[in-house]
C-alpha cells in the first residue's frame with residue numbers, strides 16, 4: 091500500500107468512529123511509525139510502505155478509534171519545545187498550560203525556591219528548572235505513577251539535577267518532613283479543577299485520563315482551597331502563586347477564595363487562544 095493510501099484509509103477509519111481530528115491524528119501516527127516528519131510524509135506520499143509497518147500503523151489507528159489518547163499510544167508529548175515521556179495513567183500535558191510558564195517568566199525574577207504541586211509528568215517543574223537553572227525545584231504529586239513518570243523526564247531532559255526534589259505529598263502535607271524546609275518564592279500548580287457537573291460531559295478520550303488528575307470536587311475548587319489554606323506558611327514574603335484555572339468564572343471564584351484568606355493582589359492571565367487560563371496570587 092502506498093503512503094497516501096494508508097493516510098486516506100486511516101482518516102476514513104478515524105472520522106467514521108467520531109475522532110475529532112482524524113487528519114492530524116493520522117499524520118502523527120504514520121510519521122511516528124515511519125520515523126519521518128509530517129512534512130516528509132507528504133514528500134514521500136507515493137512511497138510503498140512495508141507490510142509490517144502498515145500493520146503497526148493500523149493497529150495504532152484501531153486503538154485510537156477506541157478513543158485511547160494518542161499520547162498514551164505514542165508515549166510522548168511536546169511541551170515548551172521539549173519531548174516529555176507520557177505514561178498511561180498520568181495526565182497528558184496541554185499546550186494551554188504553557189501560559190503558566192510564560193507568566194512565570196514575566197512575574198518572577200530569579201526565584202530561588204520553586205514548588206510545583208501536582209507535577210504529573212513534570213512539565214512545569216522541569217521547564218522552570220531550565221529557565222531558572224539556579225533554582226531549587228520541588229515537584230510533588232500524590233500519584234506514584236506520576237512521580238515515576240516525572241523522574242524519567244527529569245533524568246532525560248535535565249542535565250543539572252542539583253536542586254531537584256521529587257516527593258510524594260498530598261498538597262503541602264509532606265514537604266517539611268521530606269525536605270526539612272518549605273518556604274518558596276514561587277508555588278505553581280495546575281490542580282485537578284473539573285467540577286462534578288463538568289465531569290459528566292468530558293470527551294471520551296479525556297475520560298481515559300486519571301480521574302484523580304481531573305476531578306476537583308463538587309465545585310472544582312477543592313484544591314484551590316487546600317492551597318489557599320496553607321499558602322502563607324509556605325510562601326516567602328514577595329512570593330507568588332501561579333495557578334491554572336478552567337475559565338474566567340473559575341478565576342473569579344479562586345480569587346474570592348484567596349481573598350477570604352487575606353490575599354489582596356491578583357493578576358489574571360490568558361492562554362494563546364485568548365481564554366482566561368490562570369491567576370497569579372501576589373503575597374506582600
Ligand SMILES: C[S@@+](CC[C@H](N)C(=O)[O-])C[C@H]1O[C@@H](n2cnc3c(N)ncnc32)[C@H](O)[C@@H]1O
Pocket residue numbers: 181182183184187207208209210211212213214230231232233236259260261279280281282283302303304
Ligand atoms: C491537572 S493534573 C496536572 C499535571 C501537570 N502539572 C500538568 O500540568 O500537566 C493534576 C495533578 O495533581 C495530582 N494530584 C491529585 N491530587 C493530589 C493531591 N492531593 N496532592 C498532590 N497532587 C495531587 C494528580 O495526580 C495530577 O498529576
